[in-house]
Amino acid sequence: MEIERDARALGRPGGLAGGPLGNLAAGGEPPRRRRRGRWIAAGVAVSLLVGCGIVLWPSRHGAPQPPEPAPGAQALAAVALGVPAALPDLAVLIGQREAEVRSRPGDAHSWAVLGAAYVEQGRRTADAANYPRAERALRASLKAKPRGNADALGGLAALANARRDFRTARTWGEAALKADPKRWTTYPLLLDAYTGLGDHKATGRTLDKLAELRSGPAGLARIGAVYRDRGWREDAAASLADAAAGASTPAEQAAWLERAGQLSWERGEREEALAHFDEAVRLDSDQRAAQAGQGRVLAALGRTTEALNAYRVALAGQPNPRYALELGELYESLGLARAAKVEYDLLRNRVRAAAAGGVDEELVLGVFESDHGDPAEALRRLRDEWRRQPGIEVADALGWALHRTGDDREALRFATAATDKAHGGGVRSALFVYHRGMIERELERYGPARRHLQEALRVNPYFSPLRAPLARQALAALGDVPDEPVPTGASTARPVTPGS
Structure with missing residues (x-):
């Protein structure tokens, strides 16, 4: 049987990697006090119950205390809840489940847990070699239990999110939800997928459901x-x-x-x-x-x-490519161009290694190429990424790549989508607003450019060791708002529409 071959593969060098399977509308107001009040009340209630437990059942002098959960048990609980687990505990859990599936290759649950643990290990270490192992384990779980296997389906959704493949994550997440509508851990997976796809209405609906369930x-x-x-x-x-x-x-x-x-x-x-x-x-x-x-x-x-x-x-x-980009830019801000180049070369190598494990790092590579490499190559990559998964981060990066290649009119369209709440860009990012201000300056829209550059520095004056100084320089070059008298006949003039 294929499942038995999968189990035997765990004993070979490379393990599984060597196998053949490689009510909140968008833009609406937050339910601040009502919902948060319920959460806080729930938290207080739990705290009171715990406190009461301490009062009602005090530890007797000399009585043995309950043992700490075993590392494998701690990691199992974390993986089951979709929360971060300690790396040493994960290693113990993986070893335990590998032994389980070797002895019981038809155990769908153990295969699903093993796959989820591989996903978490890959996410925490940025070692994409874990992801083919995870996919093989999760598919083995589906083979052992083809129907109603929400654990395996949810694991595949988590795997797709970790690979930044949000369309696939949406497909698996919705299948997991259909298999078990009350499984609350599916909803965070769908939130990640919908956010990556820029589907703000679906994000709002899913958020409401998650708040009801958990x-x-x-x-x-x-x-x-x-x-x-x-x-x-x-x-x-x-x-x-x-x-x-x-x-x-x-x-x-x-x-x-x-x-x-x-x-x-x-x-x-x-x-x-x-x-x-x-x-x-x-x-x-x-x-x-x-x-x-x-x-x-x-x-x-x-x-x-x-x-x-x-x-x-x-x-x-x-070895996350984003960290390498940040370190390279820090070196560059210090005038250490050679050290920066070393990090940029490592970034490219890490993106290639991630791609071998099925991870889509086109976004970070496009961001890098826009400012430190080939802007035309960045534009090609980011256009493709936008077609696949048009999220807010991609909108900002694509707008900046268009600016870097000289197409500022189209660039402003994407920069606006990344920063305008009406287009879903509600996140207050100093970098996004900086990009919009610099594009507007190039288009000679000096009023909006001044306003957005000021906003970027107000949101976070330290947002980038390279770009925060550039924002200050651009703002100084724009100067203060001109102190000019109101022109004659201003009361009868037609209002200026945005973008005119």
Whole structure:
């Protein structure tokens, strides 16, 4: 049987990798007080119950305390809930499930758990070699249980999201939802897929359903991410704080703290962001996103040597092309062109390695080529990416590539889509607004250009070691708003329409 061959393959070098299978409308107002009130009330209730438990069942002097859950059990609980797991625990879980499927090759559940663990390991290490293993395990689960296998279908949706293949993630996620409509862990997967595809209405519907089904830490964290995308940053911060407070393991808490740190960074709150990132790394030394966050903030604080070290540590454990791009740009801002080129070359190599595991890194490669390589190549790649999955990040990157190749009129169309709430671009990104302002300046729309460059620096004055100084220079060149008298007959003049 094929499943038995899959199980035997685990014992060969390369393991599975060696096998043959390689009510919230868009733009609406956030349900701030009502919904958040329910979550906070639920959190308080849980806290009171826990407190009561301590009072009612105090530990007796000398009585043995309950043992900590075994590492494999901790990782199993995390994978089942779709939350981050500690890397050492994941390794234990993978070893256990590999042994299970070798002895019981028809165990659909063990295959699904194994596949989900491979996905999480690949995501946390940026080692795309895990993804073919994950796909093989998840498909083996489907072969063992073809009908109603929501675990395997959800695992395939998570795998597709990790590969940035949002159309496929949507397909698998909707199939998982059909198999088990009350499985709340499917909804975060669909939120990622719909966001990547720019489907804001579907994102709103899914967010509402998730809020009805789940208000625990994982649900709160994912809801906070959608709030951030909508530009509702206070609500996002509250959701992430509640998620971090309610996390059940250090690895999970570290993940939500990292997201809170990223939100603080996007607001230009350097010290608060650094505190979140430092605590995340203290809780989980393998939290590479937080280490990259430390690099970002330390550079903004002028602590350059520490920033470079933080980026190097992050990249050593998780060779993410985005981190390589950020480190290269930091080197470039310091006048270290040769060191920057080393990082840019590594970025290209990492993108190729990711592609071998089925990961779509066209977005980060297009962003890199626009500013540091071949803008025409960036434009080609990003047009293709836009046709596949027209999300907000792709709209911004495509607009900038068009600007870099001289087509500013079309560039403004995409820059507007990335920054205008009416087009779904509610996220308050200093970089996106900077791009729009620079494009408007090139089109001699000096009023909007001045306004957007000011907004970029107001949102986060430190948003990029390369571009924040350019924003200041461009703003200085534009000068202050001209102090001119109101022209005669202004009261009868036709109003100027946007874009005229």
